[in-house]
Amino acid sequence: MRNISFVFLVFIFISCNNEKTDYVNVAPEKDVVFTSTSLIPDDDFLGDNACKSCHKEQFKEWKGSHHDKAMQIALDSTVLGDFNNVKFTSQGVTSRFYKKENNYYVNTEGPDGKYHDYKIEYSFGITPLQQYIVKFPDGHFQCLRTAWDTEKNKWFDLYPDFKVVHSEWLHWSRGGLNWNNMCADCHSTNVRKNYDLESHSYNTKYALINVSCEACHGPGKDHVEKANFEGINYKVSNDLKMTVGTAPKDLVDQCARCHARREQFSEYYNFEGTFLDHYFPQLIENNLYHPDGQILDEVYVYGSFLQSKMYQNNVTCTNCHNPHSLKLRFEGNKLCAQCHDTNVYDKPSHHFHTENTEGSKCINCHMTGKIYMGNDYRRDHSFRIPRPDLSIKYNTPNACIQCHTDKDNEWAWEHFKTNYGTPKSKHFSELLAPGLTGDPHGFEQLKELSKDTIYPEIARASGIRVMGNYLNEERINDMLRFLNDESPLVRGATIDVLNNVNSGDYANYFLTLLKDKKRSVRIKAFQAIASLNEFQIPEAYKEAYKIVEKEFNAHLAVTADFPRGRAKKALYYLKKGDTQNAIVWYEKSLEIDNNNNMVRTNLANLYYQTGDFKNAEEAFKTIIKQEPSFAQTYYSYALLLAELNRVEEAIKQMHLAIEFMPENTRFYYNLSLLYDKMNNLKMAEEIAAKGLKIDTSNESLLYVLAYIYQKGGNIEKAENLSSRLVELYPNNAQYRTFYNQLKALNK
Structure with missing residues (x-):
């Protein structure tokens, strides 16, 4: 759908039993220190000239840079x-x-x-x-x-x-x-958005207009005072961020706040805590990344760099980029030669191209790129080996045919095997891509990816997120273990998935995460326990609950100028069982983005559920007008019309749903039932049979077609189909009873 500014969250309805594994207290309770949300006064930022006198060389490099001119x-x-x-x-x-x-x-x-x-x-x-x-x-x-x-x-x-x-x-x-x-x-530096929801107005403030020295290193007031007081005895301590002593992964974490596609969780950035105390990054998902994790939409480097072996091996931003001028430290392959042996890698025996040509440059094979914003070419920072074999399977790009535009992936794969043989190790994308491309058997591969800590945590977390497309009761129980994973990205992604399960039975599983060390994870956990009221919170978590409630409300406030932020508040009320307030906040979301049809779809379904059929119909009609090729809307609208006993109109809409999404077997099932409701058994049979050609083992279609045969007096065909149902689903007593009844009639 067009104009999507948030992920469409669909509640998954699960019938729960009492055999769930108890993962709530598997991990030891975390001794969390809640980071401050205090605002840093603008006066603590002294400006770039205060840095110039002691840091002349760094100032000279920074002056005129992209940060300076931001x-x-x-x-x-x-x-x-x-x-x-x-x-x-x-x-x-x-x-x-x-x-x-x-x-x-x-x-x-x-x-x-x-x-x-x-x-x-x-x-x-x-x-x-x-x-x-x-x-x-x-x-x-x-x-x-x-x-x-x-x-x-x-x-x-x-x-x-x-x-x-x-x-x-x-x-x-x-x-x-x-x-x-x-x-x-x-x-800019030390920004406070200062958005007012009621008036939809801003009073945005900042200390310094550009990305100053203090935007990265933190407010300079204490640093300058200590330096002036201690003189030559002064040594840099914790009064500055991003120093030469900052650990590689910590430095990446600190750069990430502006080099990641992310959602904001704190009211403003105050240099306390880590990236995940203020933001949560966009994971590898369709329409933003290719199924193998390569960049597709504008994702700002961090998400791709986390995928790389470079990051895993403590290569950091400043190994390649001058942190002040932002220019590369070296030109050409000399940049990579800081770590990689030129006698091995900068030779035709490795790259199979003529030396000193574009094809021999490391970055052109291992850092392909895209143009964003019309003319801004940006390279993928996942530093990957080209994989034409995955391009064949999943239609992903590779460096080979991006240069050899007259060739195809099959040619590239044959040359790859000739030059390098087949890949010796499994790349995470081989486990992630099947799920992202809709493989019906992708769940086990996603689980393997998510469990194996040899893979990058962003890949593991992305695997968790995609597992949400495959959930059933057994799989939910299997996923609960990830709430205690060492990776906060994995914990956060697990909450996101399980939060969509429309059952209060799982709320208690999130309680320990109210004490998580990362603010973004705590806030996600708070939304996940929305079905619990304050009196249902165990005594051991009451204090944390009150603290995180404030953090959650601050998160909603700081994102309230986004359609997604308002929709998140609607989902919060929905989990609390407050449907009317959920409707109010979906309507507020549409006030600032009237073309956001993901929100309108959720709203239309709520109108439908609450019996407000008039508004539901208007909402569906609006979606169809704005996006006439979106099949799911026709389907939902058809169900509404059937509820209103306008069956002929419902049939028309269901046919349109099939026209725009002919592979969706659920549409055929419902259309068959609609024709049955009109006593048109011939069409009911024809539609169900068409659906079964797409999925020959589809449970619903097998049953409805057997029912139609029985209703039309064709007992033998009905018996044959019901026999197949029993064979496919031997534990279903209803199918066995149906089969026995037909068998008796056919004697």
Whole structure:
């Protein structure tokens, strides 16, 4: 579906028994120290010139860098674009860039679909593109969709192939390109978003406009005072972050806050705790990554770097990048030669290309990339060996045919085997990709991936997340062990999956995680126990419950300007059994993104469940109008119409569902029942038979077709199908009784 700004959460209904394994207290209770959420005063940030006197070389390298120029006031010295009354047209919208009274302006389409003049307040970035920011009412600042290409010196559309209507969330004047919630946290220092839900307004503040020295190293006040007081005896201690003494993985963790696609969990970043105390990263999922973990959508390096052997072996960001200029430490293969023997790897006997050509460069085989935002080429940091065999299986990219564009994956695989043989070890993607591509037998591979700590924790956590597509009661019981995994990413992903099981029986399993060392995991656990009220919380967890409740509410508040944040509050109420408040918060989510049809689908289903058929029907019609090829909506709408006894209309909608998703056997099952309801047994039989051609062992279709045969007097065919049901499902007493009845009739 289009305009998705959060993951669609579907409750999984499980009938629970009393044979669940008790994993609640398997791990020893954690002695957690709850990190502070206190705000750092702006006065504690002294500015870059306070660093310059002692750190001249570092200051010189930083000056003019991407961090230095992350955000600037729009002046003649900072604006690089052509504002000499220049017009640019894309997707039917013409923008005119001009100057007036020494200020910069653009005339372009606004949120009402009409053209307006907007003053440029800030420039954003320097190369390979520069964006521009406009001030809107109520403290909103918006980033223009049209940007300046600083290498080709021309205006261009960041998303030239993507038509966006002025009423959509992704329009430049709305949430998708809002500076306050999408950009500020990483482009300035000590940012407080200060969003007010009631007025949908911002009062965003920061200490310093750009990514200053103190954005990475922390506020300098204590450091400078100690240095001045102790003089030459001063030694750097814990008063600074990201120092030469910072451990490799800790450094990656600290860089991650701005180099990861993530969800925010703390009210603001205050340098206390770790990345997972403030954010939770996007895991490897469809539409964001390829099934093997390669980058697809804009994921900002961290998620791919965690997959790499480099990260596992304590290679860190600054081994390759100068932390102040952000430039590479070496050019070409010399960068990799810091660790890898050139006599082995920088030779045709390894790369099988002519030396000193593009094909001989390490990065072109092991760090393929993509262009984002129109002209910004970014490389995949998972540092992987090309695997044409996986490309054949899962339609994933590989470096070989990205260069040899006249060849195919089969050619690449044959050459790979000739040059290197078959892979000696199993890559995690061989276990993850089947699940991500919908393999019906993928669960066991995902479980193997998630249990084996030899694999990267982000891959293991992603495996857990995908296991949510395969759940049944037995598998849920098997997954509970992951709540005690050493990896907080795995624990968090497990909560996310089990939180969707619509049964209060599992709430107690999350209690120990209220004392988890990571704030994001604690908050996830709090939502998972929403079905418990305060009086049901054991005494040992009451204090933690109250603390995490505040953390949870802060998380909801800081994400309340996102459709996803409001939808999360709806889900919280839904778990508490408060359907009316759930409806209210889904409606609030649509207030800021009226085209978010994942939210509207959830809302339509709640209207349906509560008997509000009028609003449910309107919601389904709106979804169909906006996304006429989304099959699931036709299916849900058909069920509603059947409930209203408008069977002929329901049949029409179910046919449309099958038209757009012909492989979904559930549609055939329900359509067969609808025809049966109309006493059209011929069509009921025909539809069920078509479904069985897709899945010859489908339980529901076998049963409904046997029932239709019996109803139509074709007892022999009914008996044959019921016999097959008994063979496939020998423990189902209902099928055995049905078979015996038919057998008796057929004597």
